[in-house]
Every structure is written in C-alpha cells, then in structure tokens.
Amino acid sequence: MLLGPVLIRLNGTVAMRLFPTGSAHTAEELAEQTGDVGRHVILCGYGRVGQSLAHVLEGSGIACVGLDFDPNQVREARRAGNRVYYGDSGRREILLAAGIERARLVVVTFDDPPTALKILDHTRTLRPEMPVLVRARDEAHFEFLEQAGATEVVPETLEASLMLAAHAMLLLGEPASRVQHRIDQIRQERYRLLRDLAQADMPSGGLDR
Amino acid sequence: MLLGPVLIRLNGTVAMRLFPTGSAHTAEELAEQTGDVGRHVILCGYGRVGQSLAHVLEGSGIACVGLDFDPNQVREARRAGNRVYYGDSGRREILLAAGIERARLVVVTFDDPPTALKILDHTRTLRPEMPVLVRARDEAHFEFLEQAGATEVVPETLEASLMLAAHAMLLLGEPASRVQHRIDQIRQERYRLLRDLAQADMPSGGLDR
Numbered sequence: 381m382l383l384g385p386v387l388i389r390l391n392g393t394v395a396m397r398l399f400p401t402g403s404a405h406t407a408e409e410l411a412e413q414t415g416d417v418g419r420h421v422i423l424c425g426y427g428r429v430g431q432s433l434a435h436v437l438e439g440s441g442i443a444c445v446g447l448d449f450d451p452n453q454v455r456e457a458r459r460a461g462n463r464v465y466y467g468d469s470g471r472r473e474i475l476l477a478a479g480i481e482r483a484r485l486v487v488v489t490f491d492d493p494p495t496a497l498k499i500l501d502h503t504r505t506l507r508p509e510m511p512v513l514v515r516a517r518d519e520a521h522f523e524f525l526e527q528a529g530a531t532e533v534v535p536e537t538l539e540a541s542l543m544l545a546a547h548a549m550l551l552l553g554e555p556a557s558r559v560q561h562r563i564d565q566i567r568q569e570r571y572r573l574l575r576d577l578a579q580a581d582m583p584s585g586g587l588d589r
Numbered sequence: 590m591l592l593g594p595v596l597i598r599l600n601g602t603v604a605m606r607l608f609p610t611g612s613a614h615t616a617e618e619l620a621e622q623t624g625d626v627g628r629h630v631i632l633c634g635y636g637r638v639g640q641s642l643a644h645v646l647e648g649s650g651i652a653c654v655g656l657d658f659d660p661n662q663v664r665e666a667r668r669a670g671n672r673v674y675y676g677d678s679g680r681r682e683i684l685l686a687a688g689i690e691r692a693r694l695v696v697v698t699f700d701d702p703p704t705a706l707k708i709l710d711h712t713r714t715l716r717p718e719m720p721v722l723v724r725a726r727d728e729a730h731f732e733f734l735e736q737a738g739a740t741e742v743v744p745e746t747l748e749a750s751l752m753l754a755a756h757a758m759l760l761l762g763e764p765a766s767r768v769q770h771r772i773d774q775i776r777q778e779r780y781r782l783l784r785d786l787a788q789a790d791m792p793s794g795g796l797d798r
Contacts, residue, residue: 432750539748541641
C-alpha cells in the first residue's frame with residue numbers, strides 16, 4: 381500500500397519494471413484517495429490534451445479525476461496540484477476505483493483506439509447511460525468507436541483544420557460573423573450534440589444526465 | 590516536361606527514386622499550371638488537414654493551390670478535382686511556381702517544424718507582409734515558429750482539448766452560451782488575431798492584406 385507515493389517519485393522505467401501492468405496505484409489505494417469525489421469527470425490519459433481539458437473543466441467548477449500510466453506525467457501533474465493517479469484506465473477495476481459509479485462523464489483523452497474500446501466496453505457495462513467522449517487522430521476509427529458506444533468522437537485533425545480555416549478567412553477579410561457561422565455549420569454537420577443543440581436552440585441544462 | 594502527369598500515375602517509390610527531391614512537377618510545369626490563379630491561398634501539404642482546409646476555403650469562394658510531396662496523396666486529391674501539385678513546398682522555386690507573388694496567404698498544414706521554418710524563411714524574403722499560418726502538434730515549437738515569422742501557430746492538441754471541453758460542459762448541463770463564452774475566452778487568450786478582433790469588435794474586412 382505504501383509503495384504508491386514512493387513509486388510516483390521514481391522514474392518511469394523503474395516503476396514500469398516493478399509494475400509492468402502500469403498500476404503503481406493499486407485499485408484499493410486509488411479507491412481510498414478518490415472516495416471523497418462524486419459527480420466528477422474521469423479523464424483517461426493525462427498528457428497535453430488531458431491536462432488542458434482538466435484546466436478548462438476545473439476552471440468551470442467541474443471536478444476531475446485523471447488516470448495515466450506514464451509515471452513521469454503523473455508525478456509532474458501531481459506536483460502542479462492536479463488530482464491524477466497512476467493507473468491503466470483500460471482496466472475495469474481501475475475505472476471502478478476512480479469512482480466510475482459516482483462519475484458523470486468519462487473522457488478518453490489519448491488517441492489509442494484499442495484502449496478506448498476497452499474503456500467503452502467497461503463503461504457500457506458499469507454505467508450504460510453515462511456519456512463517453514473520445515479523442516481520435518482523425519476520422520479513421522470514427523464508426524468503430526461510435527458503434528462501441530462513444531457519445532462523440534473528436535478528431536484532432538478536423539479541429540486543427542477548422543481553426544486554420546477560421547484564421548485564414550479572417551486574414552482574408554471575411555466578416556467575423558460569417559466565419560463563425562461557417563465553422564459552426566461544419567461542426568454541427570459533424571457533431572451530433574452540437575446539431576441537436578442548434579436544432580433545439582436549447583439555452584441550458586437539458587443534457588445533464 | 591511530359592513526365593509530370595505520367596509520374597503522378599506512378600507509385601511514390603518509383604517517383605521518389607526518379608526525383609529524390611520530391612519534385613515530379615518541375616517548377617516550370619507548376620508555374621504554367623498555376624499561371625491563371627491569383628489572390629489564392631497556398632496550402633503547403635495536402636494531407637487530411639490540407640484537404641479539409643481546402644474544402645472549407647473553396648466552399649467560401651477562396652481559391653487554393655495545394656503542394657505535397659507524397660505522389661499518392663496528390664494523385665488521389667487530383668482525381669477528386671482538387672488543384673494540388675506534386676512539389677516540395679520547402680523549396681523557394683516551388684513556392685514561386687505556385688504563385689506566391691500573387692497569393693494572399695500561405696498555410697503550412699503539416700506538423701514539421703524544420704520544413705515550416707524553410708517556408709517561413711522563403712516567404713519572409715519573397716513577400717515580407719504576407720501572413721503565414723502554421724499547424725503544429727502542440728505548443729512545443731510555438732516561440733520558435735513565431736520568431737521565424739509565423740502569423741499564427743495552431744496547435745492541434747489545444748484544439749482537440751477545447752472541443753472535448755465544450756462537449757463535456759454541454760453534456761454536464763452547462764448552458765450553451767456559457768460554454769461558447771468560455772471557449773472563446775481561451776481562444777482569445779491564445780490567438781492574437783482572435784484577441785484583436787474581440788478587442789476591436791471588428792465586424793469585417795479590416796485584416797485583408
């Protein structure tokens with residue numbers, strides 16, 4: 381039990397040798413440490429996207445619990461005061477220990493379709509109604525992830541191209557309102573949730589699950 | 590001269606062996622083929638991001654000329670009716686042949702900082718005032734690219750995390766207007782152009798160069 385915090389201070393190689401499955405925090409330790417959190421978001425992966433996402437969500441008062449199997453990543457993020465634990469989010473017991481039964485949302489922040497599939501599988505069994513957002517490199521695994529139960533798949537190449545397009549149009553003198561409209565339109569075509577919102581012109585809260 | 594179209598039909602390996610610098614379209618051929626285009630956007634790289642960007646821009650009536658040194662990519666995109674040529678956009682003569690002297694904007698759509706640097710260098714010499722947008726994986730090369738003259742650097746991990754954050758907040762019941770405001774705020778902190786627009790509350794056209 382006491383090894384967890386020690387290992388976090390060790391480098392990745394040593395920790396991975398001792399814990400080849402990548403779970404220096406045992407499920408029990410993790411469960412103890414997250415016992416006080418509820419109605420939170422579980423962030424699977426705490427790299428750049430996970431960290432940036434946690435920053436935005438916590439800035440809006442939404443509690444997050446991060447999981448990552450890179451001990452260096454975890455150590456640094458914990459030093460910065462983030463609630464992130466060393467564990468493989470592809471494992472059922474780790475998701476349970478991270479409080480999936482009390483959580484409101486799971487986000488897969490890394491681009492790794494096989495692990496995303498495991499997380500979707502466990503979540504669909506443990507919490508069939510809970511939404512799961514999945515980051516992906518591009519559209520290649522979109523159908524596969526959606527069929528596995530992803531609420532939405534966010535392809536980073538699409539998002540990069542939309543932000544480049546917005547900047548390009550603004551630099552070329554298109555009115556900001558027209559640029560916004562065009563980008564919104566493309567996002568609404570691509571993302572179901574945004575489309576539903578636009579159609580319903582829903583001002584608030586109706587999607588809280 | 591006649592080899593260009595033939596090579597485009599050959600596979601990449603053969604073409605690269607014959608033209609190790611990656612320019613199956615000679616600069617002369619390219620210049621001939623783009624002679625009728627003006628006030629266009631030069632898209633360096635025509636992978637997923639380049640294609641998606643071209644689609645959005647051309648949908649808004651903005652002419653694009655794409656450059657890519659993957660002959661398969663070029664062949665497929667040309668089949669789909671896109672104006673894209675096989676050439677290394679890191680070379681000065683290829684940028685000239687793509688009409689950089691008549692263009693309005695250059696966008697580096699791949700994540701390859703050394704090549705982006707070459708493009709920035711050539712553009713700063715040939716067209717000191719012309720804006721250049723650069724895609725990047727993350728913030729790691731931001732300063733380096735900005736110092737080299739990038740008008741804006743768009744990091745795809747930031748854009749992915751913002752879209753995940755927007756979806757997460759909407760799914761958790763935050764009002765759409767508040768979500769939009771929060772995401773806009775973060776983008777304005779990060780992107781100079783968006784910040785300027787917000788400060789000036791500029792409705793249109795003022796940035797046309």
